[in-house]
Amino acid sequence: MxxxxxxxxxxxxxxxxxxxxxxxxxxxxxxxxxxxxxxxxxxxxxxxxxxxxxxxxxxxxxxxxKGVNLAGIKEMMAQKEVRASTLKSEHNESENVKKDLSDRELREMLKQEIFEAGRLNKASLRQGELSRFFH
DNA sequence: ATTCTTACA
DNA sequence: TGTAAGAA
Missing domain, CATH: 1.10.1660.10 (Multidrug-efflux Transporter Regulator; Chain: A; Domain 2)
Incomplete structure (x- = not known):
């Protein structure tokens, strides 16, 4: 097993x-x-x-x-799967021609992740502010 | 005794 | 999200 x-x-x-x-x-x-x-x-x-x-x-x-709402969590986990499958497919490339791209894309993916996290965090902060404001 | 679904606050 | 009701 x-x-x-x-x-x-x-x-x-x-x-x-x-x-x-x-x-x-x-x-x-x-x-x-x-x-x-x-x-x-x-x-x-x-x-x-x-x-x-x-x-x-x-x-x-x-x-x-951390204050991320469900929609945000969905997006992050979807993004995570995208990163995972991208890594997987690159790993299966027999040539190292793409190893260079792999490195750049890796940084790009990391950048996207951070950007996404920041975007969602801002969105949820707004949500938090609004609920406080209207309560 | 636990868990499930549905519905309401 | 919590909680309640009725069924499994």
Whole structure:
């Protein structure tokens, strides 16, 4: 059994995940509803989370704590997958002709990530300011 | 005893 | 997001 299987193997019920992540069941289900996680289901419709799901939830929690809203988290995780697949495809290039580009693109991706983070952070700060202002 | 869905505050 | 109700 590969290491990947162990990461994606459906293992724990929502109660365990709650204590593991300090997120409420409500939040966990809500994030699933919005496509941020895809826990498996048992024959009796119980959610079963993998280590991968838990790690994802922890990342989500960090972003939430930083004030990023769900839309922002979605974008960041989408961006992350783009970076991941780009790295993967470049890794599979047999020639080192592209190794040069890889380096530039790596910096470009990092720049985009930072830019994205800054943009989303500003957006969520506005959200925070507004809710304070209108309360 | 736990978790699920749905609905309301 | 929290919480409640009723079902599984």
């Amino acid at each position: 590969g290491r990947q299987d162990r990461r994606t193997m459906p293992l724990f019920p929502i109660g365990i995940v709650q204590s593991l992540t300090d997120l409420s069941a409500r939040q966990i289900r809500y994030y699933e509803e919005h496509g941020l996680i895809h826990p498996a289901r048992t024959g009796s419709n119980r959610r079963l989370f993998s280590f991968e799901d838990v790690d994802r939830l922890l990342e989500i929690k960090e972003l939430i704590d």
